[in-house]
Amino acid sequence: MGLLPKHLRDNIVNVTISLVKTLQSIMSTFGKNKGMLNLSVTIDQESGFCFGVVYAIEMAEEILEEQGYLYCLGDIVHNDEEVERLKLKGLRIINHDEFKELKNERVLIRAHGEPPATYQIALENNIILMDASCPVVLKLQNRVKNSFDDQEKIYIYGKHGHAEVIGLQGQTNGDAVVFQDLKELDGVDLPSSFTLYSQTTKSTDKFYAIKDELIGRGYKVKANDTICRQVSNRDNELKVFVKNYDKIVFVSGRKSSNGKILYDVCRQNNVNTYFVSSPEELSPTMFEAKDRVGICGATSTPMWLMEKVKSILTAY
Secondary structure, three states: OOOOOHHHHHHHHHHHHHHHHHHHHHHHHHHHHOOOOOOEEEEOOOOOOOHHHHHHHHHHHHHHHHHOOEEEEOOOOOOHHHHHHHHOOOEEEEOHHHHHHOOOOEEEEOOOOOOHHHHHHHHHOOOEEEEOOOHHHHHHHHHHHHHHHOOOOEEEEOOOOOHHHHHHHHOOOOOOEEEOOHHHHOOOOOOOEEEEEEOOOOOHHHHHHHHHHHHHOOOEEEEOOOOOHHHHHHHHHHHHHHOOOOEEEEEOOOOOHHHHHHHHHHHHHOOOEEEEOOHHHOOHHHOOOOOEEEEEEOOOOOHHHHHHHHHHHHHO
């Protein structure tokens, strides 16, 4: 085949030059916007660790810097990303069976608190407890213990198996009845009068709805609102925050009871809410171009993790 006519060659050159200029323009726009989607991303500054978690983590980091390692009874916080960060610094997570075998060591008690049996084991095994129990939880434990000493029938609205709830049950030698849904009490022969407590991270609205329902059924209920206000106040704060954005990314560990509650609050007030526990769960397909995106999290979510999520979103 011979050479193409000059006018055709010229046309091909011109088209090629045009395509190159278009591609350069697209790449320039991509660079200026830091991402093809050009998302506007804001972190809720009220989200993140509560003071109890901050206290526990600061205590752990101080000892790790001094000693190089530290045992912690259970995950220090219900967030896998933060736990892994602290493990790299020397934090050693142990369960209660391993704790019983330990001797002559320092062990951190996390913000959730522990039952009396833990302190007894520590005494017998010459274990120094670095007690980072949340003051709100300690106050609740004391109130439950006083009710038990007064021979009151105790019911606790909380999550089965949760560390805080186990600690509360321990104040009653395991006699307190735990339920996480009112349906669990249907068909149960309840005493005519009893004392009602709540895990500190439960929903205030649900607690009062349970109280009113039980009173409506004819029971004499001595209800104690023991929900942490730093936690419960976030309900209303998030209701306002999430309405300002097209999409919400809620960052939380999947073990976090508080995370589940606050995610539901977000979802009820903005249906375009995504739950992610790590940045790897994000995808550009979740968003549209120029979406306004709000990032928020649980009381167990570190700010550094929300910042990492933001950096990924702004790069889309």
